[in-house]
Amino acid sequence: MSKQEANSRAALKTAKKKRKRRKVLWFILIPLFIIIASISAYVIHLVYEAEKAVTDAYEEDERDKSALRDEIVDPTKDHISILFVGVDGSEHRGSNDEPVRSDALILATLNKNEESIKMLSIPRDSYVYIPEVGYQDKITHAHAFGGINATIDAVENFLDVPVDYYVRLNFNAFVDVIDAIGGVEIDVPFEFKESDSNDKRDAIHLFPGEQTLDGEEALAFARTRKIDNDIERGKRQQEIMKSIIEKATSVNSVFKLDDAFHAVGNNMATTLSFEDMKGLVSYGTSGSIDVETLTLAGSDLYQNNVYYYSLDEANLAEVQQVLQEHLELDQHNTVSE
Numbered sequence: 001m002s003k004q005e006a007n008s009r010a011a012l013k014t015a016k017k018k019r020k021r022r023k024v025l026w027f028i029l030i031p032l033f034i035i036i037a038s039i040s041a042y043v044i045h046l047v048y049e050a051e052k053a054v055t056d057a058y059e060e061d062e063r064d065k066s067a068l069r070d071e072i073v074d075p076t077k078d079h080i081s082i083l084f085v086g087v088d089g090s091e092h093r094g095s096n097d098e099p100v101r102s103d104a105l106i107l108a109t110l111n112k113n114e115e116s117i118k119m120l121s122i123p124r125d126s127y128v129y130i131p132e133v134g135y136q137d138k139i140t141h142a143h144a145f146g147g148i149n150a151t152i153d154a155v156e157n158f159l160d161v162p163v164d165y166y167v168r169l170n171f172n173a174f175v176d177v178i179d180a181i182g183g184v185e186i187d188v189p190f191e192f193k194e195s196d197s198n199d200k201r202d203a204i205h206l207f208p209g210e211q212t213l214d215g216e217e218a219l220a221f222a223r224t225r226k227i228d229n230d231i232e233r234g235k236r237q238q239e240i241m242k243s244i245i246e247k248a249t250s251v252n253s254v255f256k257l258d259d260a261f262h263a264v265g266n267n268m269a270t271t272l273s274f275e276d277m278k279g280l281v282s283y284g285t286s287g288s289i290d291v292e293t294l295t296l297a298g299s300d301l302y303q304n305n306v307y308y309y310s311l312d313e314a315n316l317a318e319v320q321q322v323l324q325e326h327l328e329l330d331q332h333n334t335v336s337e
Contacts, residue, residue: 055274056264057264057268057269057270058269058270058271058272058273058274059269059270059271060271061165061271062149063149065164066156066162066163066164067156067162068156068160068161068162069162069164073164074279075110075165075272075276075277075279075280076278076279077112077279078112079109079110079111079112079113079326079327079328080109080110080164080165080327081107081108081109081110081161081162081163081164081165081323081327082107082108082110082163082164082165082166082167082272083105083106083107083108083151083152083155083163083165083166083167084104084105084106084107084108084166084167084169084241085102085104085105085143085148085151085166085167085168085169086102086103086104086105086168086169086170086171086174086222086237087100087101087102087103087143087168087169087170088100088101088102088103088171100143100144101124101140101141101143101144102124102139102140102142102143102151103124103140103223104121104124104222104234104237105121105122105124105139105140105151105155106119106120106121106122106234106237106238106241107119107120107122107155107159107161107163107323108120109161109323109326109327110280111326111327111328113328114290115289115290116289116290116291116292116326117289117290117291117292118291118292118293118294118322118323118326119238119241119242119291119292119293119294120159120293120294120295120296120319120323121231121234121235121237121238121293121294121295121296122139122155122234122296123139123230123231123233123234123296123298123309124138124139124140124230125138125139125140125230125307125308125309126138126139126158126296126298126308126309126311127301127308127309127310127311128154128157128158128311129154129157129158130142130145130150130153130154131150131153131154131157132145132146132149132150132153132154133145133146138308138309139151139154139155139158142154148166148168148269152166158311158316159316159319159320159323160320160324161320161323161324161327161329162327162329165270165271165272165276166270166271167268167269167270167272168268168269168270169264169267169268169269170267170268171197171219172197172267173264173267173268174215174218174219174222175197175215175216175218175219176215176264176267177215177244177264178213178214178215178218178219178240178244179214179215181244181247182212182247183212183213183214183215183218183247184212184213184218184240184243184244184247185210185211185212185213185243185247186210186211186212186213186218186221186239186240186243187209187210187211188206188207188208188209188210188211188213188221189208190208190227191205191206191207191208192205192206192220192224192226192227193205193206193226194206194220194221194223194224194226195220195223196216196219196220197216197219203216204216204217204220206220206221218240221236221240222236222237222240224236230309231295231296231298234295235293235295238293239293242291242293245289245291246289294319294322294323296311296312296315296316296319297311297312297315298310298311298312298315299312
């Protein structure tokens with residue numbers, strides 16, 4: 001074989017290898033491009049569904065801002081507070097427009113610099129001044145007296161912390177969202193029976209141990225007061241919220257968020273716009289969310305054979321300071337620059 005023929009064969013063999021490598025490369029890249037395109041399309045779809053859900057749930061705040069703020073806050077750069085209000089309503093009990101009580105109250109403060117969240121559970125029987133009616137009563141009654149604004153006024157009055165936004169949801173939203181993300185991981189400390197969202201007595205029966213709770217089970221876990229008290233009940237609600245945050249921000253739940261957005265439907269109302277919510281994305285993408293839970297100490301109080309939870313003044317002052325410092329409020333109650 002001549003040298004020229006040998007070179008030609010070698011060149012041909014090299015060209016075949018290159019063509020083979022290109023085929024292998026395209027065999028890998030084409031599915032990769034399809035996956036990237038599919039994910040991109042799904043992300044666009046998710047954004048659309050999220051915007052639609054938030055737009056449907058959005059309602060104008062009658063206040064321009066909290067009375068404890070000098071300026072309107074911006075979630076994209078300021079530390080803010082959000083009041084989560086679980087109302088004692090469902091399809092079975094009625095709509096959010098009816099004068100229902102607040103079954104759960106959690107005030108969350110979000111520090112933008114630290115990307116941290118502090119969650120304070122407010123016992124529903126807390127004996128506080130209700131500005132709407134001008135006397136002290138259970139804070140759970142504030143919503144029945146004057147809706148969400150009466151609740152906000154009462155919370156701001158006794159905590160001396162601004163409520164910048166609120167999210168109000170009923171039993172249906174709670175149940176459906178948890179079902180949509182595939183349940184929440186909870187360590188149930190005791191066996192108990194509880195009514196479901198339709199008030200069917202003892203419909204939910206849970207046993208001790210770490211387990212995945214569906215929406216109805218999680219609602220029962222959050223609501224029950226048969227075993228302990230309102231303080232422990234508040235801790236359970238905080239535990240569920242932390243579990244929801246962790247589950248909703250995990251990679252495994254991304255493809256379940258579509259159902260979660262649909263689940264919200266008419267069962268939630270919020271003053272957070274879609275643009276506001278986009279400003280909170282960093283809290284879920286920082287790798288790990290620093291969430292601290294707080295409770296309010298107090299004691300049992302009976303007046304005219306009615307039970308109230310009397311807040312401990314010293315502890316209340318400590319909690320007020322913690323929340324104010326987390327929001328970095330200065331002496332004029334404005335967000336620190």
